[in-house]
Amino acid sequence: MPTLADVIAVLEARYDPGLAEPWDSIGLVCGDPDVAVRRVLFAVDPVASTIEEAIEARADLLVTHHPLFLSGVHGVPASDPKGRLVHRLISAGCGLFVAHTNADRARPGVSDALAAAVGLVETDPLEPADTTPLDKIIAFVPTEAAQLVVDALSEAGAGAIGDYSRAAFLNAGIGTFIPGPGANPVIGAVGCVEEVAENRIEMVLPRSRRAAVVEALCAAHPFEEPAYNIVGLASLPSTRQGIGRIGALEQPQSLREFAAHVADGLPATACGVRIAGDPDKEIRTVAVCGGSGGSLIETARSAGADAFLTSDLRHHVVSESRENSGLALLDATHWATEWPWLPAAARLLRRDLSDAMIEVIVSARRTDPWNAALQATSTQEAPDGGGQLW
Structure with a gap:
C-alpha cells in the first residue's frame, strides 16, 4: 500500500513544482506523509462540497487544481472559513495536495x-x-565501477531526458595522478605516478538536484577524491511544456x-x-x-x-x-475549462500506481460559482441583432 509520500512523489514527477509560478501555493497543504493511501479524489476546487465529498468517499487524499491558500497565513483557526476546512480534513484523516500552475505548464x-x-x-x-535549468555532471570513474556510479547518479535525479531515464554517455580513457603525502589511495602509492583505466561519464540533471547528485557521486565512487566537474547548461524554450x-x-x-x-x-x-x-x-x-x-x-x-x-x-x-x-x-467558465484535467490526471495516477491497491476517483460536484443565468426577456432587439442565440 503506497504512503501519502509515495503518491506525492508520483504527482510531483508529473507536475514538477519547479514549473509553478513564484506566487503560487502548491504541494501538500495537510496530511501525514507516512499514512497509507487507499483512495484519492481529484477536484478543481478545495471547497466545502468537495471536501465533504472526499470524506464521504473515505478518500485518504484530495488533489485539487486550485490552491486553498494563495497568500501566507499565520494560523488556521476553525473559526476561519478556510481554517475550518483544514480542521475538517485533518479530523477525517484526509490529506490535501494542490497542483496549480505547475499542472497548467506540465x-x-x-x-x-x-x-x-x-x-x-x-x-x-x-x-x-523555459526549460527547467539544467546542469551536466562530468565524472571520471574506474571502468569496473562505472555502471554502479551511473545507477547512483540516476537515483539521485540525473540522467532524465524527456521520457527516458538513466541516460548517460560513457567514454573510455586513461586517468593519471600522483597521490600526495596525506592521501589514502584506493589504487596506487603515495608519491608514485598511477594510471587507471577509467570511463568519462556525462549526465544531465536539474540544477535543483546538483547537491544531491554530487553527494551520490562521492558516496558511490571508489576513490576518496572523485574527479568531476559540473557545467551549467543554457535554458531554451520548451517544446513540450x-x-x-x-x-x-x-x-x-x-x-x-x-x-x-x-x-x-x-x-x-x-x-x-x-x-x-x-x-x-x-x-x-x-x-x-x-x-x-x-x-x-x-x-x-x-x-x-x-x-x-x-x-x-x-x-x-x-x-x-x-x-x-x-x-x-x-x-x-473557468471551472469548465479546467475540469477535463481531472479524469485525465486520474487516469495517469492509476497508471503510475498500477502495481498498488489504490482507487482514484473524480469529483462529481460542480463547483462553478455561477449557478444560474437568465436571458433578457425584452422583445426589443439590438440594432444589429446582437445577443442572438445560435
Whole structure:
C-alpha cells in the first residue's frame, strides 16, 4: 500500500513544482506523509462540497487544481472559513495536495486535457516555458565501477531526458595522478605516478538536484577524491511544456459548428460558452488555455490561431480583439475549462500506481460559482441583432 509520500512523489514527477509560478501555493497543504493511501479524489476546487465529498468517499487524499491558500497565513483557526476546512480534513484523516500552475505548464497538463476535449490534434505549447535549468555532471570513474556510479547518479535525479531515464554517455580513457603525502589511495602509492583505466561519464540533471547528485557521486565512487566537474547548461524554450496549447482540428469547421462541439465537450454550466466572432468563419487552427487566458489573446493571434478558447475574458479585451483582428474568441467558465484535467490526471495516477491497491476517483460536484443565468426577456432587439442565440 503506497504512503501519502509515495503518491506525492508520483504527482510531483508529473507536475514538477519547479514549473509553478513564484506566487503560487502548491504541494501538500495537510496530511501525514507516512499514512497509507487507499483512495484519492481529484477536484478543481478545495471547497466545502468537495471536501465533504472526499470524506464521504473515505478518500485518504484530495488533489485539487486550485490552491486553498494563495497568500501566507499565520494560523488556521476553525473559526476561519478556510481554517475550518483544514480542521475538517485533518479530523477525517484526509490529506490535501494542490497542483496549480505547475499542472497548467506540465505536459500532459490542464490545457492538454482541454485540447483533447474539443478535438485538437498535434498540439504544441501556446506560450512555451523555459526549460527547467539544467546542469551536466562530468565524472571520471574506474571502468569496473562505472555502471554502479551511473545507477547512483540516476537515483539521485540525473540522467532524465524527456521520457527516458538513466541516460548517460560513457567514454573510455586513461586517468593519471600522483597521490600526495596525506592521501589514502584506493589504487596506487603515495608519491608514485598511477594510471587507471577509467570511463568519462556525462549526465544531465536539474540544477535543483546538483547537491544531491554530487553527494551520490562521492558516496558511490571508489576513490576518496572523485574527479568531476559540473557545467551549467543554457535554458531554451520548451517544446513540450508551457501555458496553453495550439493545434489543429481534424476537419475544418465553421465557428458555429466548433462552438457547438466545445459546448458538447465541456461539462454543462449555467453560463455555457460565449462566442465572439463571425459564426460562419472557417476554423482550422485553435488555441486553448484552461482557466484565465485573456493575456494570451495576442499570442494566439500571432501564432496563427483562427479561434481561441479560454475563460474569464473581459469586455474591453474582447472588444479590442474584435476590432483589430479576425480571431474568434470562445469564453467558457473557468471551472469548465479546467475540469477535463481531472479524469485525465486520474487516469495517469492509476497508471503510475498500477502495481498498488489504490482507487482514484473524480469529483462529481460542480463547483462553478455561477449557478444560474437568465436571458433578457425584452422583445426589443439590438440594432444589429446582437445577443442572438445560435
